[in-house]
Amino acid sequence: MPATAPALTGTAPTTAPPGADLHLDGVRLGRDGSPVLDGLGLRVRAGEVLAVVGPSGCGKSTLLRTLAGLLPPLAGTVRQDGREITRPDADRALVFQDDALLPWRTVRGNVELPLAIRRVPRGERRRGAEDWLARVGLAEHARRLPHQLSGGQRQRVQLARALAARPRAVLMDEPFGALDAQTRAGMQDLLVDVLAGTGATVVFVTHDVDEALFLGDRVALLGGDTVRVLDVPQPRSRAPHPARADLRRQIIDSL
Template sequence: MTTATTTGAAFRLHGVRLGHPGNTVLRGLDLTVRPGEVLAVVGPSGCGKSTLLRTLAGLLPSRGGAVEQDGRPIGGPHADRALVFQEDALLPWRTALANVELPLAIRKEPKAERRRTATEWLGRVGLADHAHRLPHQLSGGQRQRVQLARALAARPRAVLMDEPFGALDAQTRAGMQDLLVDVLAGTGATVVFVTHDVDEALFLGDRVVLLAAGALLDVLDVPLRRERTADHSALRRRILSSL
């Protein structure tokens, strides 16, 4: 399969205040997300990681400041941006193949074309032999593979991931991290990846954003990324001490 390369989305937040009426979780947020990068976001529970992701997705308006994609204000959800959650959110009555086809059907792509695309993506995530199984017939890791295939089959310019591997056991989680790196190769998509796991952030991220209650603490470049044997001990200690 040859993956169609897209131009990754660029995001810019300037002086942003995020949260709900009466509950501001982030203030004065200035952040740039570069086209095609994997930006990992870490921080303690309640610091605003998921709120940031939902604002970038267009599901939650900012309480102030500017939130832009490619220089234009984000006014709501868009097919350019795909969301991947910890819960797989697959439709239980649709097969794995039909779940992957769903965003393509919503776009009204021809049936034969969307079937071909969905079949290719299921193959790429290692589930070619499971295409006609229902979600309850799949393991947790397999369901997450279907969700990932569904997100990428629609050729988004940005993939926004909210702790997608958090419920998986350690071995399955490591396998999903490797799979994500593999399937993203050549797509050009920008990824914002929220996680509680510092090691996961250091493995996947080109940069790591540190959030604390109410504020952005730092944005760190990650050397030797995507290498399990890389020595990130100093950077890991720096992140953990900040959190």
């Protein structure tokens, strides 16, 4: 049975639900006859941000879909908090590079959607959506439609929608990849800010090594049938740091 979801209210909780502990053991990922990863062992610690990098086609997006419960492993086990993941669950939210907003729903309506699916009362879900839109700086855009927003604003809406239902794990598939450099940096800062206090575990797939080193508590480097997990020097900063520069060289050399 899936874990019981935390209670929802119109404002952010005073005590955040614990992040999910995700564990892959001896996992083979991909389609029958064409696995992209085999024998994968990886643990994502509760409450951490794990950045995942690797060359194109190495299985990063497949890994996310397996953790989400959308794609069963060909072999091995995938667990959340010790329970096998066999299907999607409200505990785990997916965020894509394509914002995937419903074009006929307002910004607020899009953010309300996961709350409506969970049968949260209308007034409560409206307050929750408005609270999250304020947190991502879009309170004044609540009644607009997605096509009236910039790419960066649409990604803010997607982030608010993903977090509104208070998932215990957020699985992000290159969500800022299509943004220009300045907007991308702003979204990275926003992500760090809005995640503070949520307690959520984050698996963040990216091709950008600097993005991985800024956002990640650790970096998982995929390649072939192997995965290397590297600790990122803390605290999080964009300032030059010798250890972070050395880690950057290691990752780029491996790619």
